[in-house]
Amino acid sequence: GENVEQHPSTLSVQEGDSAVIKCTYSDSASNYFPWYKQELGKRPQLIIDIRSNVGEKKDQRIAVTLNKTAKHFSLHITETQPEDSAVYFCAAKGAGSYQLTFGKGTKLSVIP
Amino acid sequence: GAVVSQHPSWVICKSGTSVKIECRSLDFQATTMFWYRQFPKQSLMLMATSNEGSKATYEQGVEKDKFLINHASLTLSTLTVTSAHPEDSSFYICSALVWDIQYFGAGTRLSVL
Numbered sequence: 001g002e003n004v005e006q007h008p009s010t011l012s013v014q015e016g017d018s019a020v021i022k023c024t025y026s027d028s029a030s031n032y033f034p035w036y037k038q039e040l041g042k043r044p045q046l047i048i049d050i051r052s053n054v055g056e057k058k059d060q061r062i063a064v065t066l067n068k069t070a071k072h073f074s075l076h077i078t079e080t081q082p083e084d085s086a087v088y089f090c091a092a093k094g095a096g097s098y099q100l101t102f103g104k105g106t107k108l109s110v111i112p
Numbered sequence: 113g114a115v116v117s118q119h120p121s122w123v124i125c126k127s128g129t130s131v132k133i134e135c136r137s138l139d140f141q142a143t144t145m146f147w148y149r150q151f152p153k154q155s156l157m158l159m160a161t162s163n164e165g166s167k168a169t170y171e172q173g174v175e176k177d178k179f180l181i182n183h184a185s186l187t188l189s190t191l192t193v194t195s196a197h198p199e200d201s202s203f204y205i206c207s208a209l210v211w212d213i214q215y216f217g218a219g220t221r222l223s224v225l
Contacts, residue, residue: 032212043205043216044156046113089155098144098209104155 002027004092006103013080014111021106023090024072032093033066033073034100039086047088048075080110114140114210118217125196126225133191133220135206141186142208147179150203150219162189196224 003026013019025033031052036044050057050064050073057064061080066073077084087107091100115138125131135145143164148156160181161169168181178200180192193200201224207214 034213036216041203041219041221043116043218046213046215049213093212098212099146099158099161100214102155107153 002030002092002094002101004090004101004103006090006106008106009104010107010109012109012111015080015082017080019075019077019080019084019108019110021075021088021090021108022072023074023092023103024070025092025101026071027092027094028068028071029095030092031095033064034091034093035064035075036089036091037086038089038105044089077108080108082110082112084108085110113213114138114208114215116206116208116215116217118206118220120220121218122221122223124223124225127197128195131193131196131222133193133204133206133222135189135191135208135217137187137208140208140210142189142210143186144209145183145189146207146209146214147181147189147191148205148207150205152203156205159191164189193222196222198224200224 006023034049037047038044048062048064050066061078063076087105089105090103117136119134145162147159159174162181162183164183170176183189205219206217
């Protein structure tokens, strides 16, 4: 089955700096890669996603890049703000499946 | 995005009792819903896939007799933790599938005494 590795597990940045979280996946047939943000004790919320036919997607301060050849995708947050502090999960969906395989999460702390 | 309601948000029960958790899609019909378990500071672990009108598909290692799933309508899936024990204490989260995007409920924190 699919295996998703996520790094780093924790990340601290100064407010205004950029943050990058990286994930790799094992199944070359995976075709959908969402990123979720989860604040403590709350539901995971979809913040951005990318499909395998696209190399990059941007939404304001958030961007995701996908390298299918290397089987890795990354989340980029620019101009970080304290409210960006949360746990971020990457995930991958295999072709022909609706299930998501999640990475272990990255705890992002934005220091004011 | 789609709205998924999960109830209750928090439940405390005695060991040996059963607890039912509801997951509702409020503004769409969800043929497929998922149930996850999340331990503190850990990732989401898929327990089962719930399909409307058919039996749920359980992941390896998840006891189907322990975690009963019913998806009787296009807007409601339920998870019943039967004969709960302290080791079942956890955060349970459901999600509903819209096309290929999963929208999550707010989760249920179960504490078994």
